[in-house]
Amino acid sequence: xxxxxxxxxxxxxxxxxxxxxxxxxxxxxxxxxxxxxxxxxxxxxxxxxxxxxxxxxxxxxxxxxxxxxxxxxxxxxxxxxxxxxxxxxxxxxxxxxxxxxxxxxxxxxxxxxxxxxxxxxxxxxxxxxxxxxxxxxxxxxxxxxxxxxxxxxxxxxxxxxxxxxxxxxxxxxxxxxxxxxxxxxxxxxxxxxxxxxxxxxxxxxxxxxxxxxxxxxxxxxxxxxxxxxxxxxxxxxxxxxxxxxxxxxxxxxxxxxxxxxxxxxxxxxxxxxxxxxxxxxxxxxxxxxxxxxxxxxxxxxxxxxxxxxxxxxxxxxxxxxxxxxxxxxx
Amino acid sequence: xxxxxxxxxxxxxxxxxxxxxxxxxxxxxxxxxxxxxxxxxxxxxxxxxxxxxxxxxxxxxxxxxxxxxxxxxxxxxxxxxxxxxxxxxxxxxxxxxxxxxxxxxxxxxxxxxxxxxxxxxxxxxxxxxxxxxxxxxxxxxxxxxxxxxxxxxxxxxxxxxxxxxxxxxxxxxxxxxxxxxxxxxxxxxxxxxxxxxxxxxxxxxxxxxxxxxxxxxxxxxxxxxxxxxxxxxxxxxxxxxxxxxxxxxxxxxx
Numbered sequence: 246x247x248x249x250x251x252x253x254x255x256x257x258x259x260x261x262x263x264x265x266x267x268x269x270x271x272x273x274x275x276x277x278x279x280x281x282x283x284x285x286x287x288x289x290x291x292x293x294x295x296x297x298x299x300x301x302x303x304x305x306x307x308x309x310x311x312x313x314x315x316x317x318x319x320x321x322x323x324x325x326x327x328x329x330x331x332x333x334x335x336x337x338x339x340x341x342x343x344x345x346x347x348x349x350x351x352x353x354x355x356x357x358x359x360x361x362x363x364x365x366x367x368x369x370x371x372x373x374x375x376x377x378x379x380x381x382x383x384x385x386x387x388x389x390x391x392x393x394x395x396x397x398x399x400x401x402x403x404x405x406x407x408x409x410x411x412x413x414x415x416x417x418x419x420x421x422x423x424x425x426x427x428x429x430x431x432x433x434x435x436x437x438x439x440x441x442x443x444x445x446x447x448x449x450x451x452x453x454x455x456x457x458x459x460x461x462x463x464x465x466x467x468x469x470x471x472x473x474x475x476x477x478x479x480x481x482x483x484x485x486x487x488x489x490x491x492x493x494x495x496x497x498x499x500x501x502x503x504x505x506x507x508x509x510x511x512x513x514x515x516x517x518x519x520x521x522x523x524x525x526x527x528x529x530x531x532x533x534x535x536x537x538x539x540x541x542x543x544x545x546x547x548x549x550x551x552x553x554x555x556x557x558x559x560x561x562x563x564x565x566x567x568x569x570x571x572x573x574x575x
Numbered sequence: 576x577x578x579x580x581x582x583x584x585x586x587x588x589x590x591x592x593x594x595x596x597x598x599x600x601x602x603x604x605x606x607x608x609x610x611x612x613x614x615x616x617x618x619x620x621x622x623x624x625x626x627x628x629x630x631x632x633x634x635x636x637x638x639x640x641x642x643x644x645x646x647x648x649x650x651x652x653x654x655x656x657x658x659x660x661x662x663x664x665x666x667x668x669x670x671x672x673x674x675x676x677x678x679x680x681x682x683x684x685x686x687x688x689x690x691x692x693x694x695x696x697x698x699x700x701x702x703x704x705x706x707x708x709x710x711x712x713x714x715x716x717x718x719x720x721x722x723x724x725x726x727x728x729x730x731x732x733x734x735x736x737x738x739x740x741x742x743x744x745x746x747x748x749x750x751x752x753x754x755x756x757x758x759x760x761x762x763x764x765x766x767x768x769x770x771x772x773x774x775x776x777x778x779x780x781x782x783x784x785x786x787x788x789x790x791x792x793x794x795x796x797x798x799x800x801x802x803x804x805x806x807x808x809x810x811x812x813x814x815x816x817x818x819x820x821x822x823x824x825x826x827x828x829x
Contacts, residue, residue: 323827345683374589
């Protein structure tokens, strides 16, 4: 995977070397070459190119960014309007053998609600032509810790349990490529951690595991390789730590609630922690390029001044602001 | 969570044989279709025909003509197509609407087992709901003259044709119930009554022809031979499932 581009550089690398040069076809377990998808006049995915191989890769993007459409194209559920997408060197839409080597955890919550978990996953194993489908299903359910749900129908499951059932169905065919669309939604923190561990084990085993999320902290734990998509375009790809440091290098805005806002603000300016500052109804809003230093010194400074610190609230640590920075450089 | 995958990696290349795939789809769709509410509602609808048959049978002046017109009017024009629409259309249409079709579509299998398995499942549920009340209706008329056998044959042929047609409709259109009702009520019930040429494209004409051929009763727009009355709907059923298969291969899946 290529390195992270600077914030304002949007085109994915290795796709074209000039206006007259033929695009270079990317190769990998998943190879997306200048893929676009239009629904009427709506552009869901626009000219996206990347290639990924074994290991865990996170696809980061806000809701409506085009993640699910991209995943659907990768699985052959809908063809790209332009460009091409190959998974394991073939098109899953037309190659049924490749469909047996990939797995999708769809974002939608739909399951065959009248079935219990074992029956549901067994059907998935049967429909993949697995030998001993019952045993395979039992093992898959063990992996997501749903082996003992008995006769309870999946329609009666909680959101988190349904998510885990979907992941279990994706494991039955021992897939080489796993595409998981927001698989951590609805899981409690413990299950989320265990699921991420499972993804890492699968990735370490050489499988290509592509996981989407709109939550930055999840992506941090999912893996070091990140694709960032916004408004249908791939706006960054590379190592998560590069992305993180890029984010850390930008100015951060923080709102502070303190008992003596004016005095506290003056002290912050004197110590050179802030690049800009405003006072608003007893609150201090600061801009800083050294978020770590501010984080380390806020509490000691409050103690030193004898003021009460009631709120520390980052105003731009959300994903949208990250995307805004990556796309617009602000 | 355990670590070892159940099979060796990388996975061997697999594809599911046609017959096996059809059985898997059949089982899944059968469970999805056979909901208590649908079965009760459609059974009550079909029961109207049985009650009407009983009413005809209690009349002193009931004739074979009355019995056949009852089966043709209530059974072949109402019960059979409506029940077939609900189950046939829902067989793939419901999976597509609730977005569970992906669990059958994204598998190493052909598309035709999805269409065929779904249609067979719909046929399995629709047959007892229509056949038993209509045969009971025919028997209760007490008019004899082969009406029971004619009802069995016409219902069976009608179910196969309608279920296949509506399975295709469910695979193709989101509002399959609306389009199906439009076909039943407007095309078959109104436009196809305009003349023999148009009626040739209505399944009802063939099921009525079967009733006429077996019982000898004269009905309007029912002048096909028994072979044509049986053969054309079956060919149409195969064609409809072929189109459904093609559609499944071409359409977007949610």
